Amino acid sequence: MxxxxxxxxxxxxxxxxxxxxxxxxxxxxxxxxxxxxxxxxxxxxxxxxxxxxxxxxxxxxxxxxxxxxxxxxxxxxxxxxxxxxxxxxxxxxxxxxxxxxxxxxxxxxxxxxxNASVVRARVGAQLLLRHTLEQVKHLNNTLELRVEQRTRELQSALQDLRDSQVQLAVSEAKATLNMLVASVAHELSTPIGNGLMASGALGEQARSLQQHVDAGTLKRSDLSAFLAMLVDGSSLIEQNLQRANVLIGNFRQVAADQASEQRRTFDLRAAVAEIVHTLSPSLKRFPHTVRQDIPEGMVLTSQPGTLGQVLINLINNAYLHAFEGRSDGLVVLSAAQKGERVVLTVEDNGAGIAPEVFGKMFEPFFSTKIGQGGTGLGMSIVQSLVTNTLGGEVRVHSTPGVGTRVEIELPVTLPTAS
Known part of the structure; x- marks a missing residue:
């Protein structure tokens, strides 16, 4: 400072x-x-x-x-x-x-x-406080400008996406591309929603801080707490906007039949923790818990961005479908390595899947929550990303009244495309 x-x-x-x-x-x-x-x-x-x-x-x-x-x-x-x-x-x-x-x-x-020393100290303290508040306002205004700029970029990218849909709708892949556009819109709702919630929380805290300033009741501890929240909030907004940009970039690459998302080597435990942290603003609205039991030292060479999309869909599916009417929902994320394969498990203690629904869960646009927050694309996207992009397999086990376990088996090293 x-x-x-x-x-x-x-x-x-x-x-x-x-x-x-x-x-x-x-x-x-x-x-x-x-x-x-x-x-x-x-x-x-x-x-x-x-x-x-x-x-x-x-x-x-x-x-x-x-x-x-x-x-x-x-x-x-x-x-x-x-x-x-x-x-x-x-x-x-x-x-x-x-x-x-x-x-x-x-x-x-x-x-x-x-008293000269007293009056000099009190005036100095008030001027330091004034200068600090000016810095906070400037930082807050800068953050708002960054959010507005990235929002405009996202809106422009979404418009490009819609234009691409119109241009490609005349081809033989019309149905596939229409589903792709819907999938991207579905995926974008999470990072954009998380970013808006974090931005709203920062705005509310800024208004509360201003009320303390206007009332002359501002304490140094209040200011320190606000600055800490400002750093955390801006980090969450940046992470979610970057994730939205990655999703849009993936769509452009797929639409142009280009190479998929870049593969890299990453620690599975750290990657899963980052994904859950990014989801935290939206998950805090519910009384449920996500527990991470990923062992240390499990290293993959694959596409962490795509894996993140898979986990986000599975966690959101559990919160939307498994825990209705309950306040003790638990989602456990675990993993085990078997030679050159890794099995990542997402297990909940929810309502389970009814037999008449189980056989349709991977069908596009099938959902028991259509009109209530469900699009019918979540599990369809999971299967497509795991099998087509990550070179893996999806297995689902469910017992009504007990819960559901989804196993994602992936190669430790994703083969390069020929």
Whole structure:
């Protein structure tokens, strides 16, 4: 964080007092380090604030004509001056007067006669807080701009996707491409939804922080907590937007009959943890649990992005279908290596799959939740990605009233395309 000493210009300080001796004392304290302006009446103080926009005002309470309370009220009522920090400097030691000043928007009270060290420390603390809040606002605005920019990019990419669908619909692969477009839209809903939820949470916290600032009740712990949430939230938004970009890139490659997603070597435990972390904003809305039992040191050379799509579909399927009417749902992710093959298991303790539904689960657009959040594409996408892209197999075991276990068997090393 930038310190006050790093600022390119001096902070501006306005001293308002009808007694010249008090102005002289405060000028002698702050003159060497600040640009100090002076006013001897409330009216003059309002004029200086309008013209010079000081960073902080040291304001006497008892003045002839317009007193300090009225000056404070008027400054806080005007949009151009409401953010100026006001510290009352008064000979009164009345808690009721201090309470009234804080209600009007003042940030602190200093008693006369002033102690140079105390007044310098309090002014410095308020200026540091003001500078920190400006940085937070700038960071928040930058984050909003990044989200808006990436949203425009996604909207443009989605429009390209729709245009591609129209152009390719006249070919023999019309039905396949229509299903592909629906699949991509289905996949995009999760990262975009997670990004929007994280952005909304940040906005809510920012508004809460602003209320504390306006009320003069902001604590350093509140600011630290907000900064920590801002870092975590921006990371979640970035991860989900990147995942959406990968999905759109995959569609473009498939539509143009290009090579599929790049393969790389990765740790299965770390990859699964990242996928579950990315899903966490949407999963927190439900009282269920995802437990990860992936052993350490299990390394694959495959396509982690595609594997992520498979796991996202399976976890979402469990939350949508398995746990209806329950609050103790559990999804367990585990894995075991058998020679040159790895079996990744997604198991839930939910309602299980009815026999009449079991034989249709891989059919495109078949769902028991059509119109209630289901598209009928989840398991169809899983089977297609596992068998066609990852070179593996899908096996499903289910017992009604007990739960469902989905086994994804994959090669440790995905063969390169010929």
């Amino acid at each position: 930038t310190s006050l000493a790093d600022k390119p210009t001096k902070s501006r300080l306005l001293v308002v007092d009808d007694q010249a001796i008090n102005i002289q004392i405060l000028f002698s304290i702050f003159g060497p380090d600040y640009d100090v302006f002076m006013a001897t009446s409330g009216e003059q103080a309002l004029q200086v604030c309008a013209e010079r926009k000081p960073d902080i005002v040291l304001l006497d309470v008892m003045m002839p004509g317009m007193d300090g309370h009225e000056v404070c009220r008027r400054l806080k009522a005007h949009p151009d001056t409401r953010d100026i920090a006001i510290i009352f400097v008064t000979a009164q030691n009345d808690p009721a007067e201090e309470s009234r000043g804080l209600e009007l928007g003042a940030v602190d009270f200093i008693s006369k006669p002033v």
